[in-house]
Amino acid sequence: MSKVVLYMSMSLDGFIAGPDDGPDHGLGVNGERLHAWLRAGGVDPGSYRPVDGPGATVFDEVMATGAVIVGRRTFEFAGGWAGDHHDGVPIFVLTHAAPEEPAPGAARYVTDGIASCVAQAKAAAGGRDILLHGAATAQACLRAGLLDEMELQLMPVLLGQGRRLFEDLPPDHIELELLRSLDGPGVLHLRYRVRSAGG
Numbered sequence: 001m002s003k004v005v006l007y008m009s010m011s012l013d014g015f016i017a018g019p020d021d022g023p024d025h026g027l028g029v030n031g032e033r034l035h036a037w038l039r040a041g042g043v044d045p046g047s048y049r050p051v052d053g054p055g056a057t058v059f060d061e062v063m064a065t066g067a068v069i070v071g072r073r074t075f076e077f078a079g080g081w082a083g084d085h086h087d088g089v090p091i092f093v094l095t096h097a098a099p100e101e102p103a104p105g106a107a108r109y110v111t112d113g114i115a116s117c118v119a120q121a122k123a124a125a126g127g128r129d130i131l132l133h134g135a136a137t138a139q140a141c142l143r144a145g146l147l148d149e150m151e152l153q154l155m156p157v158l159l160g161q162g163r164r165l166f167e168d169l170p171p172d173h174i175e176l177e178l179l180r181s182l183d184g185p186g187v188l189h190l191r192y193r194v195r196s197a198g199g
Contacts, residue, residue, distance in 0.1 A: 001127065002066065002067075002121075002122045002125045002127060002128060002129055002130055003129045003130070003148035003149055004069065004118055004121070004122075004129075004130045004132055004141060004146055004147055004148050004149075005061075005065070005129050005130065005131065005132060005148060005149045005150070005151055006132040006133075006138045006141070006147060006149070006150045006151065006152075007058075007061075007062050007131055007132070007133070007151045007153075008133075008135075008138070008150070008151075008152055008153070008165060009034040009035055009037065009152075009153040009155060009187075010034065010152050010153065010154055010155065010165055011033075011034060011155055011157050011158060011159040011162075012154060012155065012156060012157065012158055013158045013159060013160065014164045014165055014166060015031075015034075015159040015160075015161070015162040015163060015164055015165075016031075016034065016135055016162075016163055016164070016165045017031045017034075017162045017163040018030040018031035018159050018161070018162040019161045019162045021077065021162065021163060022077065023076060023077055023079075026077040026078060028162050028163070029162075030159060031159070031162060033155065033157050033159075034153075034155050034157075034159075036155065036186060036187070037050060037055050037153055037155070037184060037185075037186060037187040038050060038055070038059070039051065045063065045085070045086045046063065046086075049063075050184070052184050052185050053184075054182035054183065054184035054187075054189055055184045055185075055187065055189070057182065057189075058151060058153070058182070058189050061129075061151070062086075062131060063086050063087070064128060064129070065086075065089065065125070065128055065129050065130060065131040066089055066124070066125030066126045066127070066128030066129065066130065067089050067090050067091070067092065067121040067122075067124045067125040067128075067130045067131070068085045068086075068089060068090070068091045068092065068121075068130070068131045068132075068133065069092045069094065069117055069118065069121050069130055069131070069132050069133070069137060069141075070091060070092070070093055070094070070132075070133040070134050070137060071093070071094050071095070071133070071134035071135075071136045071137035072093050072094065072095035072109075073134065073136065074133050074134035074135075074137070075091070075093045075107070075133075075134075078133075080103065080104050080105075080107060081107075082104060082105065083103070083104030083105015083106055083107050084105050084106055085106075085131070088105075088106050089106065089124075089125075090106050090107075090108065090121070090124045091103070091105075091106055091107035091108070092107075092108060092110050092117050092120055092121045092124075093107055093108065093109050093110065094110050094114060094117045094137050094140070095109050095110070095111055096111065097111060098111055114137070114140040114141055114144050114146060115144060115146065118130070118141070118144075118146045132147065135163055135164070135165050135166075135167065136168075138150075138165065139166070139167075139168055139169055142169065142174060142194070143169070143170065143172075147194050148193065148194060149179070149191060149192060149193050149194065150176070150190075150191070150192045150194065151189065151190070151191045152189075152190045152191075152192070153187050153188075153189055154187065154188040154189075154190055155186070155187055156186065156187075156188075174194065175194075175195040176192040176193065176194060176195060177192060177193040177195050178190065178191075178192055179191045179192060179193050
């Protein structure tokens, strides 16, 4: 059965982008440091695959997902990946209102909430896991109890400001279970199962 998995690179102080992120600077000021565990790549997503074992393992898991869920802000900052995040898998863009122009390629806009977005992605993923992108969308999944796992790439840097992954969560208590810890060059890959809320 498909799991919804958040894959996110994050600074030690909880930032997933530096300040002043936007369409022309998606990771903000100094935010590129958060993706230093990836190789410098090109148009082909596979060109970013790390050469080290732990990084390659995580990257291969990302590339094996059967669908992508992303918030509209992240989608637009990434240029919509030209409609193909990887291997032509469907991309479900969570938004309050779809723009007049249709989404590119394999992407489609979902306007009827996170539960519908997750249901559509699971139906399309062919039993494979679903890649989740974006802080606000991750928070929506957590609030709705729809996020199964988190794969965090913890980078040894303090950005001090920018966009935090867990900034706007309610005060609910959410328990995580550490499933795996992989130590890579300059990064710690931590995989958690979301166990419960409130206790």
